[in-house]
Amino acid sequence: MRSRPPRSIAVIGAGVAGCGFVAALRQLGCEASLSLWEIGRGPGGRSGSRRSRGDAALVIDHGAPLLNLTAEPPPQLLEPLLAGGWIEPCELRVATLQGEAHLSQGSADGLLAGRLYRGRGGMEQLCRGLLDLAGPAVESHFNSLVRDLSVDGAGRWQLCDAEGGVLQEADWLVLSSTLLAHPRSQALLGWSAVPLRRVAAELGDLQLDHVLATIAGIRFEARSNLLLVLPAAAAAAWRALPFDLLQFDPAAQQRWGLQRVLIQPLSDGRCAVVAHSSRTFAADHLSLYGEHSAVARLLGLPPDRERLATAMAALEQQLLQALQPWLGSPSLEGADRQLMRWGAAFPVAPGLPSELCVCAASGVGFCGDYVAGPGFGRIEGALRSAERLASALAAAPAA
Ligand SMILES: Cc1cc2nc3c(=O)[nH]c(=O)nc-3n(C[C@H](O)[C@H](O)[C@H](O)COP(=O)(O)OP(=O)(O)OC[C@H]3O[C@@H](n4cnc5c(N)ncnc54)[C@H](O)[C@@H]3O)c2cc1C
Missing domain, CATH: 3.50.50.60 (FAD/NAD(P)-binding domain)
Structure with a gap:
């Protein structure tokens, strides 16, 4: 003992x-x-949060975008975190994509139940x-x-x-x-x-x-997330969308290979868009690490650029098609793209x-x-x- x-x-x-x-x-x-x-x-x-050394305005929440509390009493650390200004209550415009293209307000997803908070200035x-x-x-x-x-x-x-x-x-x-x-x-x-x-x-x-x-x-579910950073000119259409978080219902996940899309406006007019893949898409791409993967870096695994480009193009195409009714055909000129793979995203x-x-x-x-x-x-x-x-x-x- x-x-x-x-x-x-x-x-x-x-x-x-x-x-x-x-x-x-x-x-x-x-x-x-x-x-x-x-x-x-x-x-x-x-x-x-993903940051970049030479780009102070770039902060992307590439994993969990928020924290929700569903049980009482709250964790004891909540109050000092709020008092210290590290996290803040968050009010998001949430919508759900049902099937092919029907948009409804709100979401019944468990990740959005209860009280919502986020990191102040990044998760x-x-x-x-x-x-x-x-x-x-x-x-x-x-x-x-x-x-x-x-x-x-x-x-x-x-x-x-x-x-x-x-x-x-x-x-x-x-x-x-x-x-x-x-x-x-x-x-x-x-x-x-x-x-x-x-x-x-x-x-x-x-x-x-x-x-x-x-x-x-x-067992764990995986996720492969597409991270897009849109320059200010291309960002306007995304920033004008009628939601900050779009949840895909099971039929929409099956149709589009996506589970959620987060619109994260940056302080300098750019916009980050994080498209979380469905668990099926991620399971099919489990061996594919992003170029910035910490594990791949420490293990000395070189990125498989060809497969990465194919997977990112597939996610991007699905994203643009799913959002076409609200975005039209937006220009992605000058956009920066990355893949973030979470091998064990959710137990x-x-x-x-x-x-x-x-x-x-x-x-x-x-x-x-x-x-x-x-x-x-x-x-x-x-x-x-x-x-x-x-x-x-x-x-x-x-x-
Ligand atoms: C895409 C995505 C979306 C999500 N969305 C939500 C959401 O909306 N709401 C929500 O509440 N939760 C969400 N989650 C889940 C949430 O992120 C996790 O529940 C939470 O972050 C888990 O924290 P943790 O400390 O238990 O584990 P982790 O965050 O996994 O922390 C474990 C740490 O240990 C390190 N580590 C492991 N082994 C070693 C080792 N041998 N040596 C050194 N370091 C090591 C890892 O690098 C890691 O940083 C999401 C997760 C993902 C991936």
Whole structure:
């Protein structure tokens, strides 16, 4: 049984759950030394924003565009995030495309139920706000893929890089992503065995074995998103559309290969348009990484430009055809195009039962939107699971 409250914790992933966990832990007064490890260039994960170094006005929410709260009471971190100006309530003009071309106001989609919020100035602000709440004493490591795990003779966790070098040691490990625990990553990252499963076999912790067997059974839906940035001249028609978010009903998804379209006006007159593919389109293009994929970059996988161009052209054509009744035939001259692939965009219920999230014997905690409970598969669930795990680790174990 590990010490609780822990003395040191290594957290894998700086998405909402990882950042929410360190924030919640600090709010509870836990003074453990904390390190945060993240593949991406900054915090956010699937709730991140795409930015460009030489183009300050370019901010594109390429994953989750908003956060919706459907259960009460709200997560405890909500109030400080609002008070700090990191997130704000959001009022969107939402429409649903039904079948071929019938537009109705509003949407019955679960991602739009309840109260809506968004990051102020981009969704990544949500995670930046959480890190701000956690304070300066969290060691954040971006651009860092934790490639492997091991446990030393004293039972401390070791996070390792591709060469087997030890990046960090800690007495507790928190996984805010299933990457190191799910068989899907074996093919993706070229492992001979799933890292946490290999270590669990050595540790002989029955609860950890049970958790890993449950995680192995979780399926994920993928998404391939087309990101368009339209220059001001071409943007006017898109900015004048009668909706900010267009949801596609099942018949429209099947017809157009799209699930949602987000119109994101930029401060300098340009407009970003993010077209989320249907899960079927994404499943058919699973092996195709975008040119800016952090995983592909770290693994040294070169982009397959020909297939990328074909997939983006297909999405663009479907988008233009679906919106033709409202846009006519808009010019896309000067538009910038990118593909953003999310291999595990949404976990499929039921997920990991929350009572399994602390494996005290081996010192492993789990949080993330893959944990069952209110908000499962959404930001709300990621945040709530992070708060639950922080409370469990900050509390002394029952006598
Ligand atoms: C296209 C899309 C649209 C969405 N729309 C909505 C929406 O409208 N509303 C909503 O509520 N939710 C939406 N979601 C879901 C939402 O984004 C997620 O529920 C939420 O962001 C999950 O946060 P998380 O912290 O659990 O996981 P993630 O955001 O996946 O964070 C995990 C992090 O861990 C990092 N990581 C994993 N393994 C390693 C490793 N070995 N080493 C280093 N780093 C590692 C990853 O890079 C990642 O940043 C959407 C998701 C997608 C993809």
